[in-house]
Amino acid sequence: MSRRRGFDRAFGFCLLFVLLFNYCLVANGSPAQSGHTLSDLHWHPATATWYGSPEGDGSDGGACGYGSLVDVKPLRARVGAVSPVLFKNGEGCGACFKVRCTDRSICSRRAVTIIVTDECPGGYCANGRTHFDLSGAAFGRMAVTGEGGQLRNRGELPVVFRRTPCKYPGKNMAFHVNEGSTDYWLSLLVEFEDGDGDVGSMHIREASSTEWLAMNHVWGATWCIVRGPLKGPFSVKLTTLTTGRTLSARDVIPRNWSPKATYTSRLNFFS
The missing domain is CATH 2.60.40.760 (Expansin, cellulose-binding-like domain)
Incomplete structure (x- = not known):
């Protein structure tokens, strides 16, 4: 699946600097509608896939611009690419979600918590779908004990999700x-x-x-x-x-x- 990556290096190129300079003059910085909120405790339907290595952390940078932060704790193995409906042109970056698989034959009742670090604009994420593309590690953690590999072999899964507060113990902004x-x-x-x-x-x-x-x-x-x-x-x-x-x-x-x-x-x- 193609997705926008490597934005953390883009500022080093003169041409892109000029484009961003001009864009910054006219960009709209006003808040947008947030969609799913922290006060909404209901679970909503979606689909999920995984990317990267089977037990890996997933994203290499990502469209949010966090760069190498995605490879270390507390983001490590909790990263997720989301479809445009949740990415919100980047204003959804940093939001946290709980995601839980609904296939009782192989999934546990345990939800994984992911942090939006990337966008998946095409493929499974196209046509207005609500979709999560998770790290291999996060995807496998939704399985019953010992069945992470089998769950990853399923490919796309039905899931439910809801917003959850982000928590970074010991970290300040x-x-x-x-x-x-x-x-x-x-x-x-x-x-x-x-x-x-x-x-x-x-x-x-x-x-x-x-x-x-x-x-x-x-x-x-x-x-x-x-x-x-x-x-x-x-x-x-x-x-x-x-x-x-x-x-x-x-x-x-x-x-x-x-x-x-x-x-x-x-x-x-x-x-």
Whole structure:
């Protein structure tokens, strides 16, 4: 199945930088409708497949832009590609779901928790279907004990799913400054947002200002602002897409910030 990968390296190419610069000027950063919510405890029907190695972690990067984070805990083996109806042009990135197989002949009653890190736009995920493409490890965990291999041999499975809060014990929210960022074009990627997991809007505030400047959603979990010269340190305010909760990290990005660096806040929604 083809899917968009390797976006984490895209900022290194000059042409793409120019395209994103122009797009950032006009992108709409306003929240969209969230669809399935955390308060909805009902299970909804869908289908699921798996990709990668049979016992592997699945995605290699992915369309959300998390890059190598998908290969290490707490994301490791919990990654999932979802169809466009859940991906929401990237605004669904970071959301967490419980997925459970419904075939009682081989599936346990146990649900697996996955984090949206990728999109599967075609194949099983086309035509408005609600579909999950899971890592081999996550897919196999839905089976009764010892039958993970047999379950993977089934290919596509009927499943049920529902939203669930994201939990990153011991982790605070972090902001990765994307490659290519400058004093006039700043691009941030949100990491380890617990609770809703998704982002509806982002703002930054310069140290010498009381004004919150709106950032625009570009793709995946990436947001940007074109303005300048921007002077750090920067505070970042994030509002979730699903419930509209807000968190402000004061001066989280220092005055001497640099592209490709990650800056961790002292906060998270469950802290």
